[in-house]
Amino acid sequence: MPRARIIPCLLVRGGGLVKTRKFGDDKYVGDPINAVRIFNEKEVDELIVVDIDATVEGREPDYAMIEHLAAECRMPLCYGGGVTGAAQAKRIMGLGVEKVALSAAAIAHPPLISEIAEQVGNQSVVVVLDVKKKLLGGYRAYTHNGRTDAKISPVDFAREAEALGAGEIMLNAIDHDGMMDGYDLTIAAQVREATRLPLTILGGAGSLDHMRQAVQKLGTIGLAAGSFFVFKGQYRAVLISYPSHPERAALQQQVAI
Structure with a gap:
């Protein structure tokens, strides 16, 4: 059985x-290379790295940084940030990255999903949906670090992304980011129901x-987190951690049938 x-x-x-809270209030927590080395020792399942300013600043991915991290x-x-074309995605994959994450560029130009999937394979294309709950109900997708309302339903776009060849959906709840108060399972369930893609x-x-x-x-889903793995205690002291093998095994037993 596939495991979470x-x-x-x-x-x-x-x-x-x-590390951020609700996509703002960022706090410096260290060197990403050191974090990667610690996670190597802890034998983590997978790692996501996002350059959160590349798209906002309108620049290309930092290929030197990506190469260093991948090595x-x-x-x-999985790498995300600043990817706007198939050639960039192919170059990133050539550096040793297994998946490329798309957000603003895919929403602005959905055919990009197909273009990249044709170059690197469907399984390597992750579409990221940063979402907020609307005051009167429902959810909207946002881009550019949560500053721009994309005026689309994340559920509808998840379906479109699947049809265009995406291999995975990553759903990020902006209002829960860094709060450590639990996932937004309402919108997650809606997206889960809408597509057959890994979530x-x-x-x-x-x-x-x-x-x-x-x-x-x-x-069976992917359970991603930031603060949970880098902060310890009520004062949010920086301490990188990861569940032990027994804890992970116990978590797998909770998978719904």
């Missing part, structure tokens, strides 16, 4: 590792119980 993946998500800004990384690596959820995990609740409701 437990995935640290590293946010990079100006070459440093940062250190001993687990599957990874991000935003809000603060404990293994939050992850258990997610797999109990959603089944």
